[in-house]
Amino acid sequence: MSERAKANIVLRFFDRLGRMSEAALEELGRYGTLMVESLYWLVWGQRIGQPVRIGALFAEMMEIGVRAIGIVGIMAAAIGAMLAIQGIYSLKIFGAEGHVVFGVAFSMVREFAPLITGILVAGRSGSALSARLGTMQINQEIDALEVMGINPVRFLVVPSLLASLIMVPALTFMSMVVGLWAAGAYVNFALGMSLAAFMDQTISILSVNDLLHGLGKSAIFGILIALIGVINGFMVKGGAEGVGKATTRAVVQCISAIVVTDMLFALVATL
Amino acid sequence: MTEHLKAPTVIEVRDLVTHYGTRQILNGVDVDIVQGEIMVIMGGSGSGKSTFLRHLMALQRPTSGVIKILDQDVWKLPQKDLFNLRKKLGVTFQAGALFSSMTVGENIMLPLYEHTKLDRMTMQIMARMKLEVVELAGFEDLMPSELSGGMIKRAAVARAIVMDPRILFFDEPSAGLDPVVSSQLDDLILRLRDAMGMTICVVTHELESAFKIADRITVLDKGNILFVGTVAELKSHPSERIQNLLNRRSEEAELDADEYLRRLMGEKLEAEGMTR
Numbered sequence: 001m002s003e004r005a006k007a008n009i010v011l012r013f014f015d016r017l018g019r020m021s022e023a024a025l026e027e028l029g030r031y032g033t034l035m036v037e038s039l040y041w042l043v044w045g046q047r048i049g050q051p052v053r054i055g056a057l058f059a060e061m062m063e064i065g066v067r068a069i070g071i072v073g074i075m076a077a078a079i080g081a082m083l084a085i086q087g088i089y090s091l092k093i094f095g096a097e098g099h100v101v102f103g104v105a106f107s108m109v110r111e112f113a114p115l116i117t118g119i120l121v122a123g124r125s126g127s128a129l130s131a132r133l134g135t136m137q138i139n140q141e142i143d144a145l146e147v148m149g150i151n152p153v154r155f156l157v158v159p160s161l162l163a164s165l166i167m168v169p170a171l172t173f174m175s176m177v178v179g180l181w182a183a184g185a186y187v188n189f190a191l192g193m194s195l196a197a198f199m200d201q202t203i204s205i206l207s208v209n210d211l212l213h214g215l216g217k218s219a220i221f222g223i224l225i226a227l228i229g230v231i232n233g234f235m236v237k238g239g240a241e242g243v244g245k246a247t248t249r250a251v252v253q254c255i256s257a258i259v260v261t262d263m264l265f266a267l268v269a270t271l
Numbered sequence: 272m273t274e275h276l277k278a279p280t281v282i283e284v285r286d287l288v289t290h291y292g293t294r295q296i297l298n299g300v301d302v303d304i305v306q307g308e309i310m311v312i313m314g315g316s317g318s319g320k321s322t323f324l325r326h327l328m329a330l331q332r333p334t335s336g337v338i339k340i341l342d343q344d345v346w347k348l349p350q351k352d353l354f355n356l357r358k359k360l361g362v363t364f365q366a367g368a369l370f371s372s373m374t375v376g377e378n379i380m381l382p383l384y385e386h387t388k389l390d391r392m393t394m395q396i397m398a399r400m401k402l403e404v405v406e407l408a409g410f411e412d413l414m415p416s417e418l419s420g421g422m423i424k425r426a427a428v429a430r431a432i433v434m435d436p437r438i439l440f441f442d443e444p445s446a447g448l449d450p451v452v453s454s455q456l457d458d459l460i461l462r463l464r465d466a467m468g469m470t471i472c473v474v475t476h477e478l479e480s481a482f483k484i485a486d487r488i489t490v491l492d493k494g495n496i497l498f499v500g501t502v503a504e505l506k507s508h509p510s511e512r513i514q515n516l517l518n519r520r521s522e523e524a525e526l527d528a529d530e531y532l533r534r535l536m537g538e539k540l541e542a543e544g545m546t547r
Contacts (some may be wrong), residue, residue: 048351049386135371144368147328148382149357155385 031227034153038161041154050151056159064125064160065167072120072171073178079112080104080179084186097191104183105202109214113176115262118221121168122254126229129160130250133233134243142234161226168222169215176214217265224257278306281438281470282327287336289322296322298494299336306437309464309471311481314491315516323491324442324474328362329353341437358386361431361439361469365446367423369415369430375402376411379430386434401429405459421452428459432467439463441473445480457483478517490516 045051087100133156136142145152184198232250236242282304289297296319304310314320325331326338329345338345343356369378379398383389389397395411402408405425415423424444431439441460445453457480464471475481481488482502490498490505490513498505498513505513 049354139366139371140364140368141370143328143330144362144364144370146330147357147360147362148385149354150381150385151354 027231030231034157034227034231035223037153038158041151041158042162045151045154045158050154052154052158052162056155057162060159060163061167063128064121064163065171068121068124068167068171069174071124072117072175075116075120076113076175076179077182079116079175080108080182081186083107083112083179084183084190088187088190098193100187100191101198101201102205104187105180105205106210108179108183109176109206109210111214111262111266113179114172114214114218114221115258117168117172117175117218118225118258118262119255121164121171121222122225122258123251125160125164126225126254127247127251129226129229130233130236131243131247133230134236134246137234137236138239138242157226157230160230161223164222164226165219166222168225169218172215172218176211213265213269217262220261220265221258224261225254228253228257278308280304281306281341282472283337283339284327285337285339287323287326287333287338289319289326289331289333289336291322296494297326297333300491300494300496302489302496302499304438304470304472306470307464307468308486309460309473309484311485311488312472312474312491313476313478313481313488313516314497315476317493318491319494320474320476320491321442324440324472327472328360328440329357358382358434359437361434361436363424363427363431363439363441363444365443367415367427369423369427371415373415374411375407375413375415375418375426378415378426379411379433382430382434397433398429401433402426404432404463405429421448421456424448424456425459428456428463432463432469435467436469438470438472441471441475443475444473445475445477453477453480454483460484492516 041050042052083104084100087103088097091097091100091103133142136156142152142156145155180199180202181195184195184202187193187198188195229250232246232253236246280303282302284300284302287297287300288295300319300323302310312320312323322331326333327340329338329340332346340356341359343352345353345356348356369375370381373381376395376398379401380394383394383397387394398411399408402411405428407422407425407429410418410422410426415426418426444456444460448456460471460473461484463469471484473481473484485502487499487501488505489496492512497510498508500508506517508514
């Protein structure tokens with residue numbers, strides 16, 4: 001290979017790296033802008049005749065939160081029982097099955113409830129949001145809103161963002177309760193500890209801090225899910241195929257963002 | 272024609288230049304649209320007519336140039352005034368752009384719901400009145416997916432005129448419609464102008480429809496204005512390019528061997544230049 005060709009390969013690599021970094025930065029910028037814009041409409045919208053509709057917020061809360069209760073409940077129960085099963089199995093090695101409550105209480109409230117809720121909402125609503133906005137984008141419905149004098153961020157994004165911010169922590173709290181109850185039921189079956197005793201011990205182990213750790217994290221997940229869903233929807237180009245790609249991308253990005261944020265949050269919060 | 276020019280100008284475009292990336296789409300376009308006229312903007316694919324319409328609707332910021340709608344410079348307006356200006360504009364998009372999650376009636380009521388404080392009953396009556404205008408009475412409870420292409424467009428017209436706008440834009444009204452339905456839509460456009468005194472701006476490439484409705488026609492070609500004038504003036508225009516357009520003759524592109532070779536090689540040279 002000639003010197004020139006080698007130089008070309010290196011240059012091409014840096015060229016591509018530069019372009020990719022530029023695209024990534026641009027997308028990051030979009031998230032920031034959308035977040036600020038949403039806050040702006042939430043606070044100032046009313047004053048310039050563009051209020052955020054409470055009806056739209058409730059409709060979104062229904063879709064993102066209430067309709068997810070069933071599946072989140074079932075998953076939380078399964079995770080709770082799983083934690084109890086694994087906990088008892090591993091603690092049996094030391095003959096310390098009685099301490100299973102510690103493991104279950106901490107891991108359910110601090111980790112598994114927010115994580116499983118976040119992932120389920122990402123799969124249900126993150127994808128739905130990006131599919132809906134993407135379809136609206138290619139059907140020129142977003143343009144139609146704009147020319148009618150209805151700001152699309154105020155009309156479409158803020159209700160979803162707010163609903164997600166409220167409902168993901170609410171669902172997380174529910175999955176904590178359901179998960180702990182399911183774990184308690186298994187412990188009752190396996191070790192004969194009464195459910196009341198299990199709950200009593202759980203409450204005495206957990207501090208408000210642990211609860212806030214789980215709920216705070218889930219609030220961040222809620223914002224991430226809505227923003228990622230919306231941005232991918234708005235960026236759709238190229239018809240039905242574009243919508244499909246955006247939906248997939250939204251789910252993958254949501255789940256990755258949730259898992260990474262989860263780790264970072266745990267790292268920072270336990271320092 | 273002359274009486275139209277005496278009417279006040281409602282849309283004034285000066286030296287509009289616009290790009291997609293580095294590609295220039297419009298090269299300094301000047302257009303005046305006066306009150307009460309139907310201005311048809313024509314041009315082949317890639318002539319920049321759709322982009323031009325997006326600028327007139329203030330959906331896209333131009334590279335340079337001035338767009339004044341109802342004497343207001345749209346890109347210098349504070350946000351609140353732009354919202355107020357938009358209430359005086361109505362737009363019918365190519366595919367209707369009805370919100371698929373709402374019924375036809377809800378679609379038509381949305382601007383009223385967002386911009387007025389009328390009670391629901393009044394809004395429903397107003398929506399039904401507009402549906403009467405577009406001959407879709409009784410369809411308000413259907414979903415857009417239950418309507419035919421022509422009906423969707425008419426419902427979109429009803430939504431566009433529900434705020435009684437001063438200016439109405441149409442993007443390709445005849446696209447995807449059969450000749451009969453398309454002709455009905457043309458009649459509707461004429462009726463709207465006559466009955467409500469709206470100024471109407473239509474982007475189309477359908478000659479027949481343009482000749483039927485237009486007071487004046489603007490012909491765009493490769494980002495430049497080729498012609499502005501009445502239908503009669505257009506038909507008798509001496510320019511070969513315009514006559515080719517009217518008679519649907521394809522133009523023989525002049526073949527320049529050097530230019531052709533350069534085009535073939537050009538991309539490769541550019542790619543090398545980029546990485547060199």
